[in-house]
Amino acid sequence: MTNPLLEEWAGPAQSPDFAAVRAEDFLPAIDEAIALSRAELAAITANPAAPDFDNTVAALERSGAVLARVRRIFWMLSSAHADAGIHAIEPEVAARLTAWGTEVSHDPALFTRVAEVWKNRDRLAPEQARLVDNSYKGFVAGGAALDAAAKRRLAQINERLGTLGVKFGQNVLAATNATEVVVAEDEAAGIPGDLRAMALAAAASRGLKGQLVFGLDRGTYEGLLTFADVRAVRERVWRAFTGRCQSGPHDNYPLIAEIVALRDEKAQLLGYGSYAEFALVDSMAKTPVAAAGLMDRVWRPSLLQAQREAAALQQIVDRDGGEFTLAAWDWRYFSDRVRRERYAYDAGAIRSHLSLGKVRAAAFAAAERLYGLRFTRQPDVSVYHPDVTAWAVDNEDGTPVGLLFTDYLARPEKHGGAWMGSLRVQERIDAPVRPIVYTVANFTRAEREDDALLSLDEARTLFHEFGHALHALLSDVTFPSLAGTAVARDFVEFPSKLMEHWVASPEALQAFGIPAELAEAVARAETFGQGFATVEFLASAIVDLKLHQADPPPIDIAAFEDDMLAALQVPEAIGMRHRLAYFTHVFDGGYASAYYSYMWAEVLDADVFEAFTATGNLFDPELADRLRREVLAQGDARDPMQSFVAFRGREPDESALLRARCLT
Template structure:
């Protein structure tokens, strides 16, 4: 029987038919895809002609197309719609793909041909030379230059790391789904009505009529800590959410200890002093010291500002006769009150205007004004869940650009957080190929998707992931390995961070129907809370980098976290945005040693947004077109600093970040 996963997609605009996909098709499809790829690579290594760009590097770019289709669909479903069948094979899929990746990266004959082309790369076009250099470095990182024993050990490490990554992610998903809170009506004072209504429905489904049942995911956590009047409720929410995966059957601390030990061993096999040195070498920062230096320069003013904010919050506690010291479960609640009283900022009132349908429409409208893109709903396109909506993306003249799938509402099958991915990347190696991308989030459900209400932070999240999607959609490179978001980790967050401004500015909020006084209050209120936001983020980023440099790697992860936070002087009332045991960016994603990337990218973002604000027009046509040409369209076809300088005319100004965070 033909496995449909291996076939070219024949749906509208070349999309897959999700209704025909079953979990039991994946393992046979992966095996068949690997066999096809193995034959394609054998054709390259068996070629008697002298290695050149076309018969080696370009040929390698053309290989593996069928396997890529299978792999991309599987990982999309595993993260966004993982049923029992997908969960059951996730570890095995990861193991087989990892083993195949090791086989390719350690193929001596293939590496010899790549190396021969690399030595002659000066004769190639800049884009070709970039691809060759990336390919050569990728093979070296995969162990191609090691001896036989080291290659074998590196393969064992890669296999085990893939298994541990799956375990870590599934533990977080399962622990989050098991983290529930039941409240009575009197305990729910202050919680927004739509959130209570949803919790009442969940309780009714469990036979808990008259009560409220919350699954404490990130969105629920933020909302309850901000609005619940009952301090004991806030403490229960905080302890439940921050305590996930710290003990019991979903304990991730032993998983982390093994991961960091194996990563360290891998780095040393490849000749690096630490995993951080290995991971950051090809990033914009280049070295752990550079990344740490930026974080230290922001940490110090951030801590000073956080101490000022804490004093203001404690004063409010005392004014209200609270009689307690500000704790981690109090900060968001009292910060919201300070913003309301001092800056006339009302997060709940703003949220009432930010329906998902309006915010998504605003994202599409911003892309049209900036880049001339038109988004059209496509009910004829197959999707993997009823929550998902497909949209075709075209230029104003009707020229097709690509396709985007949006999947925004929380459900138990999803991993937490928000992300963007690609089912197909842009390229024009043999013929133009248009990208298919998807954005995923976990916003609180409503009866109708478009009526779900978003906080301002959630609206920023939607625009952030949409910024990643635009990076992929507007890519204009020849080779698929260089397309869209396939750039340095500390550059990839730049276009997405930048896009957040087009929903959070007063002008954008007024366009969404937020009354002018509320919209104008956002900019004023944003000056309060930057200390908290800076320290909460940096505590996670600094520990990530330190964890991957510590020698020997720590075995007691809970103690490492506790002692490191104390050494930093992290206020107990702030803590980490992501505790290590649930830090999926680092242990089930691509951000190991690189969570600092969001801050590095924010330097670029703040600098570039100042260029837009200087024009007095957030939709300045000349600037937007230059950003598209010099940054978004370039993908990884050149060094990211070259792209930034081509747009801005100089290297980034770090002080712009401090100005943007009101820390200057």
């Protein structure tokens, strides 16, 4: 019987048939796809002709297409639709893919051929030379230049790291699903109606009368901390959310200790002083010193601003007779009070206008005005869950661009947070291939998807992930390894951070039906709270970088985190946006040592958005066309700084970040 996972996708726009996907087919499909890849690589190394770009690097680029299809659909499902069958095989899938990656990297004949082409890369066309350089560096980072004993140890480390990363993510998912806060109806003052209705339904399903049951995805968590009038409720919510994975069956601290120790050992094997040095060598920052330098320059003004904000919040607490010192579970609630009183900003009123259907339509409309793209719902395309919608993406002249899946509502089988991924990347190495991308979020459910209400921050999240999707959809390169979002970690967040601006401008907000005076209040209110937001982010980013520079790596992770926060003088009322115990970006994602990337990318995005605002037209056609051609279309076909300079005419202005965050 043919394994459906090994067949070419034959749905509309060459999309997969998710109805035919079964968990039990993945391991056999991966084994067969690896065997096919092994035969393809053997043909390359057996070629008697002298190594050149076409017979070695381009041939390597063409190999593994079947495995890529199987791998991408598995990781899509494991993060967004992880049923028991997927969970059960996730560690084994990770182990087999890691072992295969090690086998490729450690193939001496293959590395020798790639190295020969690399020596003559200056004779190649620029995109070819970029691919060769990336390929060679990838082999070296995979251990190709190590001796036999070091290769064996590196293989063991990589296999164990793969297992630990899967376990970390599964722990976070399980702990989040197990975390609930029960609130009596007489404690529910201030909680928005849609959150309350969801919690009442959850309580009813458990036979609980007169109570509300809240799950704690981040959207619900931040909504409750912003709106719940009862302080004890806010404290219960905060403690439940921030206490995940720090003890009990889902304790991630032992996993983190082992992960950072193995990462450090891996870096030492490869000749680096720390894992942070290894991780950042191909980034825009290049070194931990440069990444830390940016954060240090922003840290002091943001901490001072946060202290001023805390004083303003404490004034309101004292004025209203609250006999307590501002705590972490109070900050968002009283910040909302300040914004309402000082700036006529009403987060609840804004939220009532930001339905998911409207925000999604606004994202599509912005892409149409900027890049001429059209999005058409495709009901005949197979999806992996009823919450998912497929959209055909076309240029304004009707030529197809690609396919987009959107999956926005929270479900127990989803990992937390929001992300974008690719089922197929753009390429034209032999013939044009159109990308298939997806965006996933965890917004609070409503009876109808389009009616789910978002906070302004959640609307930004939708636009952020949509920005990643546009980066993948508008890619226009030859080779799949260079396509779309396959760029340096501190550059990949630039197009996504940039896209956020098109949801928060007064013009955009008025299009949602928000009254002009309230939309204008958003811009005024944005000046308050930047200290909190920056400190909360930087606390996580600095701790991440320091953790991966520690010599020796710490064993007591909780103590390391506490010591770092004390050394940084992080106010207890702010803390870290992501505690290490559930920091999936770093321990089950690609951001180890690189969570700073969001701020590095924000330097780029703030500078570029100033170019748009300077024209007086946020949809300036000349700038939008240049951004598409010089940044989004380029993928990793050239150094990212070259792409930025090609758009802006100079290197980025770091002070634009301070202006954007109101920290000047």
